[in-house]
Amino acid sequence: MELTGGPFVALAITVTTVALITGAILTGRTRRTVWGAVQRALAMVLVAVLAVLSVAIVLNAQNQWYVDWGDLAGTNDPTAHATTTGGSAGAIYGATPAPRPSASRASLPPLPSPNDRVQTFQVTGRRSGLTGRVVVLLPEDYAAPAQARRDYPVVMTMHGYPGSPDQWLDAPQGRERIDAAVTRGKVAPLVMVSPQLDFPKGTDSERVNAPGGAQVETWLTQDVPELVRSRLRVRTDRASWASAGFSAGGYCAAMVAVRHPQTFGAGVVLGGYGRPTFSGRHVLRTQQQKDAYDLPHLLTTTRPPVALWVQTSDGDPVSYAGSTALAASAKAPTSVTLVMAPGTGHRTSVWSRHFAQALEWLGRTVPGFAVGGAAGRAA
Structure with missing residues (x-):
């Protein structure tokens, strides 16, 4: 799947949206205990990370900062x-x-x-x-x-x-x-x-x-x-x-x-x-x-x-x-x-x-x- 392609951008947005909805549902069902607080914190962190990644993926697709996975990983041949x-x-x-x-x-x-x-x-x-x-x-x-x-x-x-x-x-x-x-x-x-x-x-x-x-x-x-x-x-x-x-x-x-x-x-x-x-x-x-x-x-x-x-x-x-x-x-x-x-x-x-x-x-x-x-x- 291409780094700047529409399918990858759509996938990132979909995963983030699903995580946000799932996190909201699960957070409301956790018990008011220490373990429940840990679960809620982990859910919020995961959603926040996915949201930031989604924004980065969308901006990268719009601006072409990194054109493919090799460019992102630094494995493309840089010889000009x-x-x-x-x-x-x-x-x-x-x-x-x-x-x-x-x-x-x-x-x-x-x-x-x-x-x-x-x-x-x-x-x-x-x-x-x-x-x-x-x-x-x-x-x-x-x-x-x-x-x-x-x-x-x-x-x-x-x-x-x-x-x-x-x-x-x-x-x-x-x-x-x-x-x-x-x-x-x-x-x-x-x-x-x-x-x-x-x-x-x-x-x-x-x-x-x-x-x-x-x-x-x-x-x-x-x-x-x-x-x-x-x-x-x-x-x-x-x-x-x-x-x-x-x-x-x-x-x-x-x-x-x-x-x-x-x-x-x-x-x-x-x-x-x-x-x-x-x-x-x-x-x-x-x-x-x-x-x-x-x-x-x-x-x-x-x-x-x-x-x-x-x-x-x-x-x-x-x-x-x-x-x-x-x-x-x-x-x-x-x-x-x-x-x-x-x-x-x-x-x-x-x-x-x-x-x-x-x-x-x-x-x-x-x-x-x-x-x-x-x-x-x-x-």
């Missing part, structure tokens, strides 16, 4: 297979510009929390008019005097829906994965920028510029980069900026890279998809509006000079079709590396493991993230 379509990722970047002159660094304003690696900014976008939070994780050595003339590459991370900017610090272990990759010499020290994505908070914006509504794409691709460049020691060339996201944030990461290659040279997509999927009211009404955010369509028609690293699984119905469509649509100079992780579901533990691999890919492929490259040296 990567294939690249389109152009060569290393061929899409021009010469990496020199770092900014040191005078611009001296004029940077003080940080909100000068002694912390995690900084939180409250920003009103000059172009979008949106006000939201931006959470930043600085490199470990950012405040070191020896690094005062150093500029860092940037990864802008996008959370899923529902979610918050802080999610990337914990859920996919963003901080731990970045620190480990830097320590192992797989990627240059970098700044992780996690902006608010939903306006108003709790709304599934799919991060697009809604006609007559919130201009979330403008916020992400103009206002947030403007904030980062004006407040932090970061590189400004496209070969030193990448987007990354999981689930709905995976779509967002691909979207900003595909539609704004002048800002983002690369994108990391973890369990994402190729077209916006609104959970509530659809804000894109005309075919022209929909085509503008249909990423396989854009890869075919515009061929942006970006490299995408896209993780999915044949067991993840949320991302599989859209991710494979991205790979199939890639034409040079666009490069799509599709990482197929068979038998895994739609959950953060899977994305955390693959984010570590994606960081190594950035270090190997995108010049600004290379250890010892122009972005990795103090000017």
Whole structure:
């Protein structure tokens, strides 16, 4: 019986319902003795456990966290297979510009929390008019005097829906994965920028510029980069900026890279998809509006000079079709590396493991993230 199949879900609900009714009947018939109290307690515990399991089974079937019994038990083969379509990722970047002159660094304003690696900014976008939070994780050595003339590459991370900017610090272990990759010499020290994505908070914006509504794409691709460049020691060339996201944030990461290659040279997509999927009211009404955010369509028609690293699984119905469509649509100079992780579901533990691999890919492929490259040296 399949873990996410309808018969198993129905069986779990039926067993729980029968246990609840049986427990209520037996509890009323037990004697008012110590043994009777033990029986009543055991019946209540059993019903509570079955109820929790039933809820977990229903939610798992809806969200596809674990796709089968092997995935749940951890016995599926976790080996991922990567294939690249389109152009060569290393061929899409021009010469990496020199770092900014040191005078611009001296004029940077003080940080909100000068002694912390995690900084939180409250920003009103000059172009979008949106006000939201931006959470930043600085490199470990950012405040070191020896690094005062150093500029860092940037990864802008996008959370899923529902979610918050802080999610990337914990859920996919963003901080731990970045620190480990830097320590192992797989990627240059970098700044992780996690902006608010939903306006108003709790709304599934799919991060697009809604006609007559919130201009979330403008916020992400103009206002947030403007904030980062004006407040932090970061590189400004496209070969030193990448987007990354999981689930709905995976779509967002691909979207900003595909539609704004002048800002983002690369994108990391973890369990994402190729077209916006609104959970509530659809804000894109005309075919022209929909085509503008249909990423396989854009890869075919515009061929942006970006490299995408896209993780999915044949067991993840949320991302599989859209991710494979991205790979199939890639034409040079666009490069799509599709990482197929068979038998895994739609959950953060899977994305955390693959984010570590994606960081190594950035270090190997995108010049600004290379250890010892122009972005990795103090000017």
